[in-house]
Amino acid sequence: MIGCLCIHGFTGNPTEVEPLVTHIRRNTDWHIVVPTLPGHGEHLALKGISYNQWIEHAERELQNLLKICDKVYVIGFSMGGLIASYLAVHYPIEKLILLSAAAYYVNPKQLLVDVSEMVKDTLKGRLKENELFIRYSRKLKETPIAATLQFRKLVATIKPLINRVTIPTLIAQGESDGVVPPRSAHYLYENIATPEKKLIFLKESKHLICHCNERDKLFCEIVDFLQDAKNS
Known part of the structure; x- marks a missing residue:
């Protein structure tokens, strides 16, 4: 049996990768x-949570999969991509998929474009209809500064391990991502x-790459990569 572990991002939840999981x-x-x-x-209830707890939780889920599956693939989105990379270094994973993986974060150029769109929607009285505003305003209100520092510690801890990833890896990145810049994908590659x-x-894809308009193409690429015997 083949197992697949999918890891969401910082301040996120499984809905971030749900369309891919469904596919x-x-x-x-x-x-x-x-x-x-x-x-x-x-x-969100991030107060008092350390980055090690995020890694350890993913490790336990992977360990359980490895007990019942012949092969295991790991897919990580955003911060989950860093955690997935950590797992790829320390466990016998077959293949790795990194989606908008946050080796670097905050893309100032695209962020200005997104903020400009929010300003336009504000002037038109449509701010509450703006998708980015809806998704991120709640996160900003519910995310303690200490949790953001834990996220930064996680990136700083795992990033030096990237050059120890030796399994077949697919990296996907949206060029219009205001959170993770394209240079993050270049760095990983x-x-x-x-x-x-x-x-x-x-x-055309922004940060939530599994929800983008180009997702059908992306999902086919992912499944083809995982099923390709040449990458095994």
Whole structure:
């Protein structure tokens, strides 16, 4: 049996990767696990949570999968991509998928574009209809500064391990991502040690890459990469 672990991002929840999970379930018979990291979920409770707890929770889920599956793939979105990379270094994972993985974060150029769109919607009285405003205003209100510092510690801890990833890896990045800049994907591609790696850019996609208009193409690329025997 093939297992697949999907890890969401900082201040997120499984809905961030849900469209991809649905696609994989429709096209395979894999056993898919999508955990909710400590302090995350529909209602954030990040106070007092350390970055080690996020890693350890993902580790336990992976260990359980490895007990019942012949092969395990790991997919990580944003911060989850860093955690997935950590797991790829320390456990016998077959393949790795990194989506908008946050080796670097905050893309000032795109962020200005997104803020400009919010200002326009504010002037038109439509701010509450702006998708980015809806998604991120709640997160900003419910995220303690200490939790953001834990996120930064996680990135600083895992980033030096990237050059120890030696399994086939697919990296996907939206060019219109205001949270994770395209240079993050370039950094990952250049520093991951495996020769079996692929980098995909989606021109119109923002940070929530699994919800973008180009997602059908992305999902097919992911499943093809995971099923390709040449990458095994």
